[in-house]
Amino acid sequence: MVTLTIDGVKVQAEKGSTILEVAKFYGIEIPTLCYHDELTPYGSCRLCTVEVDDGRKTRLVASCLYPVKEGIMVKTHTERLIKGRKMILELLIARCPNSKTLQDLASEIGLEQVRFKMKNEDCILCGLCVRMCNEQMGSGAIGFVGRGQKREVATPFRMASEICRNCGACMYICPAVNLQCRGVKSPGELCNSCLIITPQCLEKYGQVMCTQDSCGACVEKEKK
């Protein structure tokens, strides 16, 4: 067992576990996007970045991958971290404005503006679908292709896959397309509806509906 401190709280962890796993266990929330506890951590979204002080210096590391070490002091929500996470979300929303998952994360973190030219992609290259297809479904029908700005998730030769079983796991796990935000009316807008207004669906249906799919009731009010 290893003893470390997270946000001033002394915790114990099994050797080999990551900071994120330990934080989750203790109920300390760290935002994530490309992480799923049933898939190998990838470390591409960088939202889970935390500050680690190992006694000699402080580093910024991805908590989903960093193995716990004896005596480290971890901080999960410093000003530097929040500022950086806001910027990461700003970049992602500029890329995929219609993703409810991204819009919700942005609302939570208090993002106020998107200052970049809006694009209209539906992929944030988090790799969840690739890992899902490979690790959970045992298929490996899709993967990363290309480099840098040209990187995308595709099938070999971008042709219909011979090994895809149409299981739909990739769509299920995708944060960019699994839930669409209906509240974004113009490019660059941050919706914030789900967290600021009391959703209409609560009155109408007696429960919050957007766990299944956003019904848009939350923004109907503004249309009138």
Place this chain on the structure above:
Amino acid sequence: MKLSEDLSEYSKIDNIMKNHSWEESALISILQETENLYDYLPAWALRHISEKLNIPMIQVYGVASFYNAFHLTQHGKHLIRVCEGTACHVKGGHRVMEELERKLNIEAGETTKDLNFTLERVNCLGCCALGPIVMVDDNYYGQMSPAKVGPLIKQLQKNRIDHK
């Protein structure tokens, strides 16, 4: 996707893989030697390599699409590569590229309609003293300037310089 009907083509690739002891980790060298044979990586060749080396197709395709050295489509008769190193840039390399784009009527990364020329940027070739440098196939042209672009293309078109 064209399948090669000529079985001898498959055996050429088998030879390459054999020379690398059929090792998975030699994928990049194998792809390179295949590219040298055909001037690009045909789909049938990639499938063959994936099969024989037992590497998932998506992985082979991923590697082939990642590196600059590999082309997944055929390129023109002459491959014109403009060095985009910092020294060449500071000495006006971008103006040479722009003049080439204008004269050939294509953008960097594209091939002319008559399939004669493909224009590409290439990473620093390490000949900074002679910059700006342009490579045509395997030949280096040093101290290029926008003014020299026109005559160079004329010579290539008249096939006065045949590098193959």
Place this chain on the structure above:
Amino acid sequence: MKKIRNRDHLEEIRRKLLEKRESGKPCITISSGTCGRVSDSQKVVEAIYAAIKKHGVEDKVYVRVTGCHGFCQVAPILVIYPDGIFYQQVKAKDADDIITETILANRVVDRLLYVDPTTGEKIAYEKDVPFFVKQKRLLLGNNRFVDPTKIEDYFAVGGYKALGKALFEMKPEEVSEQIKRSGLRGRGGAGFPTGAKWENCRRAKGDIKYVVCNADEGDPGAYMDRSLLEGNPHSIIEGMIIGAYAIGAHQGYVYVRYEYPLAIENSRIALNQAREYGLLGKNILGSGFDFDIKLAIGAGAFVCGESTALIASIEGKMGEPRAKYIHTVERGLWNRPTNLNNVKTWANVPLIINNGADWYSKIGTAKSKGTGIFSLVGKINNTGLVEVPMGTPLRQIIYDIGGGIPEGKKFKAVETGGPSGGCMPEKLLDLPVDFERLTEAGSMMGSGGMIVMDENTCMVDVARYFLNFLADESCGKCVPCREGIKRMLEILVDITEGRGKEEDLELLEELAEMVKDFSLCGLGKTAPNPVLSTLRYFRDEYEAHVRDKKCPAGVCKNLIEYCILENVCTGCGACLKVCPQQAIQGELKKPHIISSENCVRCGICRDACPVEAIIVS
């Protein structure tokens, strides 16, 4: 059987070689590295051999075809040892005169001599050439005496002596200790203490370990690794064998970028020769130590210069870096302990073992020991490779060795560290080249590229250039690097094309901070450096672009105009003839005019004008 049985046998071979080589007999040495070849050095070699045959002097002279000598500005270089008569920019047609005049008649061929640009003096001897005078060529110097395809040349300059010493006089721990005491730091850019790295690798758990040589040299403008590997591959091989012995590795890899075909070929030849002589393989020199090296070739990805991406590439995968929370010395190539070092780092090893840690640690500064090799390129009179002790001031390198800025133009900045580094202005010219000092100034030493810029270089354009490069080369895995650099580039393109807004500079700095803090690997983490350093030292240029929509250096096309000075133009029509856009009009002997609408600012007219009547406004 060529195999060297033991250390004594090696020394015997060396002795016999030196005896056979008559020290007085002139040796015509022709530099024929990649740059030399681009300048037709191979034709010079052929012509020299032909001339020797023609005049029947085969037994009166040696010929040695070597790699790069470093003074690339005047390649091809031909030096006649032992006197050191130095001929530059030699052409095939000069071969005959060299044989008849210098070899046969003991006279110097005047027209081939180097002319000192400041004194106008003709210099006959290599040791007097200003470019070389202030250098301390501990590593590059041997390039002059070694034909990279002949291992015997390497024996003749003392090659593999250090290997013998390490294998038979020192324990593996003692070897690492020597390297540690010498103060050698990684020459790839990070400057990590090499000896400590070796010790960490040795201590790591596992019987199978690897040593790797990083010869990916992706920094544009840097080519010293190429020169060393092309010109003296055995110096690196020897270093790697010694390192492997110290660490306990039995397999090594040299990873060379595919854009260096000559370095690949010469490495292959050298590895084969080393194997023939039993310097690689089983029971090296009879010591019982086994070790061999494989060549791995890159495929065109700058990111593969990063150690974890390089390792992925050797494994046959995409060059995607991974987090270094567990260091490569513990888990690297195929998850085994791997020690990766740069070409120059390996080349320093035999030097240190031969001369001792104390000798080495006397060279350089307190924290940066030994010599550094820099590629001095760009707007500089003497383009070439410069090897000086660490701590040498930039001013000395640029002016005393580099000869200053061509055409009398004014120095503006020097960029060090490639796309991970930064630009330093004139006021920092007295900075010594040293790992810490360069980092404090907002740059870094990097692999050693040194690009000189003058008054006609736009610093905003330079920042845009580097971001464009990095956007292309980013592997694309993590958001900060992929999206952050893309958006920083967008802003810079807007600024250089005249669409910059006041808020842009602040946004640029915010983005830079996040990319620096949150990126996965070194490429992303250092990507903002060129932008940050140019903002720090050349903010006025940014503001001119954003506020006044002007490019003071006259580079950014949308912000400049070409115009012909009426009072200077002679009406010769030279510009009109060459303008590819037909944008110039005018009658003979009357001042001509450029139509701004049609002008694309290609600059061909400026080059053609005999009276410099065309200016940039």
